[in-house]
Amino acid sequence: MACVPPHRVGNDVFVERFGESVAEVTKMTGVAHRHWVDANTTTSDLCAEAATRLMAGLDWSTDSIDAILFISQTPDYRLPATAAVLQARLELRPGIIAFDVNLGCSAYPYGLWLAMTMVATGAARRVLLAVGDTSSRVVDPSDRSTALLFGDAGSVTAIEYDPLAPVASFVLGSDGRGAQNLIIPQGAFRDGAARGDHDQTRLFMDGGEIFTFTLKAVPPLVADTFRLAEASADDYDAFLFHQANAFMIKHLAKKSKLPTDKVPINIDRYGNTSSATIPLLIADDLSERLRSSTMRLAMFGFGVGYSWASASITIGRLACVETITS
Amino acid sequence: MSEFYEGMAEILEVDATEINADYELGEAWDSLAIVSTIALVDEVFDKAIGADTLQECRTVGDIEKAAQAA
Numbered sequence: 482m483a484c485v486p487p488h489r490v491g492n493d494v495f496v497e498r499f500g501e502s503v504a505e506v507t508k509m510t511g512v513a514h515r516h517w518v519d520a521n522t523t524t525s526d527l528c529a530e531a532a533t534r535l536m537a538g539l540d541w542s543t544d545s546i547d548a549i550l551f552i553s554q555t556p557d558y559r560l561p562a563t564a565a566v567l568q569a570r571l572e573l574r575p576g577i578i579a580f581d582v583n584l585g586c587s588a589y590p591y592g593l594w595l596a597m598t599m600v601a602t603g604a605a606r607r608v609l610l611a612v613g614d615t616s617s618r619v620v621d622p623s624d625r626s627t628a629l630l631f632g633d634a635g636s637v638t639a640i641e642y643d644p645l646a647p648v649a650s651f652v653l654g655s656d657g658r659g660a661q662n663l664i665i666p667q668g669a670f671r672d673g674a675a676r677g678d679h680d681q682t683r684l685f686m687d688g689g690e691i692f693t694f695t696l697k698a699v700p701p702l703v704a705d706t707f708r709l710a711e712a713s714a715d716d717y718d719a720f721l722f723h724q725a726n727a728f729m730i731k732h733l734a735k736k737s738k739l740p741t742d743k744v745p746i747n748i749d750r751y752g753n754t755s756s757a758t759i760p761l762l763i764a765d766d767l768s769e770r771l772r773s774s775t776m777r778l779a780m781f782g783f784g785v786g787y788s789w790a791s792a793s794i795t796i797g798r799l800a801c802v803e804t805i806t807s
Numbered sequence: 808m809s810e811f812y813e814g815m816a817e818i819l820e821v822d823a824t825e826i827n828a829d830y831e832l833g834e835a836w837d838s839l840a841i842v843s844t845i846a847l848v849d850e851v852f853d854k855a856i857g858a859d860t861l862q863e864c865r866t867v868g869d870i871e872k873a874a875q876a877a
Contacts, residue, residue: 505839506839509839509842509843626838687858688838688842688858689838689841689842689845689857689858689859689861689862690857690858690859692842692845692846692858693855693856693857693858696845696846696849697855728843728846729846732846732849732850736849
């Protein structure tokens, strides 16, 4: 279940500040519209709406949930964990497992791995996985490389123990040597080295370095995913790439020889929603197919950290899969 | 005309016949052009070239040399 804020922002609002270069940037990123929250809305607000709708749709009572995980770069507070805030807000049972994980572009496959591991080991039978970001609140409006790219979205996925569930496989990794290339240097407990010439409490992105990283990391990630799942590209119904930038996704898909009709792109409508891009593909582009049929999916997240993760899963006949507006 | 020169002409938005090793990148050499060139180098030479390396290039020939060395 995904949730986006109602305020839809087109590219025209950027023309005054950035002039003709808006068209050039847009040609590469592919972003035509994005949804932005207002100053009083956080990622957890979007996730809370998604969770409420999801639990109602599945007929899951609040006291049947054993764990809630929140994975984001934009929590409510530096402390406590936003998962605990959500636990109380959703009126989940006191005493359940609730904690945050700090990941962005790779968040969703990491979160599925964590939630499924919890279910597989018996730590929980039902898990709510909340994943999302409101990057519009951390970009610098004067920075051409980020101001137009990012959108906001939250998502919640329900994971339940099922002894007959098909096997899922995951590839996870990180390389912290790239930490300084996608960073908010200040605002937490260390005053990091200045990056870019704007407000250091805002997001800095070295787009070129990030692209070089993805070229090195993602094709092996795709190959490792297929190898671990003992599958080939033909065995999958769709390949869900983190919606980093349309140009980059097309290049990566071509490099891994994946058929473009199985690589959905929705960055044109939502922008890069950071951790939420993959669940937003599932809850938007694939929602009808996932309601009526079963699909084998490979998903690939990569970026901030650097961190990367993939999942090879088979899901379908979902009772509740949609994108709502908050 | 090589595939690489054709790609560079498209990125720099000039006619392909204008591109040679001495062609100066000039003001068109911005962050978007660099990202596009990373993809082009990957496609033509199957090499992942660093953005910082490209940043230092001044001519199309510099890029070719850097790509072959990557």
